[in-house]
Amino acid sequence: MTSERRTGQEADVQRYAARVLHNVARVLVGKEQVTRLALAGLLAGGHLLLEDAPGTGKTMLARALAATLGLGFRRVQFTPDLLPSDVTGVSVYRPATGEFEFVPGPIFTGLLLADEINRATPKTQSALLEAMGEGQVTEGGVTHVLPPPFVVIATQNPVEHEGTYRLPEAQLDRFVLKLSVGYPTLEEEVQMLGRLQGVHPIETLGTVATAGDLLAARQVVREVRVSDDLRRYMAALTARTRSHPQVALGGGPRASLALQGVAQALAALSGRSFVIPDDVKAAAPGVLAHRLTLRIEARLAGLRPEEVVADVLRQEPVPAEVSGASPLPTGARP
Incomplete structure (x- = not known):
């Protein structure tokens, strides 16, 4: 592919992202940064975990993205009595034909909102693993492929732990990004009150x-160039989480793949055909923090995984030859 064509494709992605961000901003006030990261995660082909206090807009972000991107949308409220078949589907016996017929569950959609995912039992949580990892559901020995694109956006409340089940590391690793929506500023909250006084914008969001x-x-994002030095830098960041003195279990190879994918997406969102260190640094907290298991003494001291990632970013030197943000000459290899 020529450099000119590649640059044109990134410009198309940049315009696509601008339309999406502008449309979502009609619903969510002052959440451009988290929406941008969420879109980068979707462009990287991943699933998202939104963790924040109730009422901060987690569900609204998922609904706005589904409506904006033209994806089918289903919401499942995860509760302790939810069964795996309530999510994936079930085979029903039809007396008229004498055969079992598979009735698809809500997972057969474009964007599945797994609301309060940590309230379901581990057995039900694990029902999502195959779908998130391979884009398919197996029931009764028969595999059913989920039409692409298939995206899971899960939410959980970090404060209330009564009646919840901690997500296992294997499932956390399936989420390309873990994001926090955050509280609005005073001015943003005032603007929100005025905007939502009448009909909610989500009801008319086109x-x-x-x-x-x-x-x-997504195809354009996969073709964004990554230099060998930057690949080594990303792998070194992940490896450093595994050797950090406050970490019992660090990021694995899937974390490095996620870091590269989200960095490529952020580069494309900026209209670039190559990744720079700033893309990696912007992606690292959301990609790596939820994959870390801290040592007991670190948790007791109140240390947060995000602080470990910040420490890792400070310790790992950026390759000198790729530290600049200037575009390369036409035809040059990063």
């Missing part, structure tokens, strides 16, 4: 893209 646009943008 679609500005299609599922095909998302798949096409």
Whole structure:
């Protein structure tokens, strides 16, 4: 692919992202940064975990993204009595034919909102693993493929732990990003009150893209160039989480793959055909923090995984030859 064509494709992705961000901003006030990271995660082909206090807009972000991107949307409220078949589907016996017929569950959609995912039992949580990892559901020995694109956005409350089940590391690792929506500023909250006084904007939010646009943008993201030095830098960041003195279990190879994918997406969102260190640094907290298991003494001292990632970023030197943000000459290899 020529450099000119590649640059044009990134410009198309940048315009696509601008439409999406502008449309979502009609619903969520002052959440451009988290929306941008969420879109980068979707462009990287991953799933998102939103962890924040109730009422901060986690569900609204998922609904706004589904409507904006033209994706089918289903919401499942995870509770302790939810069964795996309530999510994936079940085979029903039809007396008229004498055969079992598979009835698809809500997971057969474009964007599945797994609301308060940590309230379901581990058995039900694990029902999502195959779908998130391989894009398919196996029931009764028969595999059913989920039409792409398939995205899971899960939410959980970090404060209330009564009646919840901690997500296992294997499931956390399936989420490309863990994000916090955060509270609005005073001015943003005042603006929100005025905007939501009448009909909620989500009720009239239009679609500005299609599922095909998302798949096409993902293909462009996969072709964004990553230098060998930057690949080594990303792998070194992940490896450093494994050797950090406050970490019992660090990020694995899937973390490095996620870091590269989100960095590529952030580069494309900026209209670039190559990754720079700032892309990696912007992606690292959301990609790495939820994959770390801290040592008991670190947790008792109140240390947060995000602080460990910040420490890792400070310790790992940026490759000198790729530390600049200037574009390369046409045809040059990063």
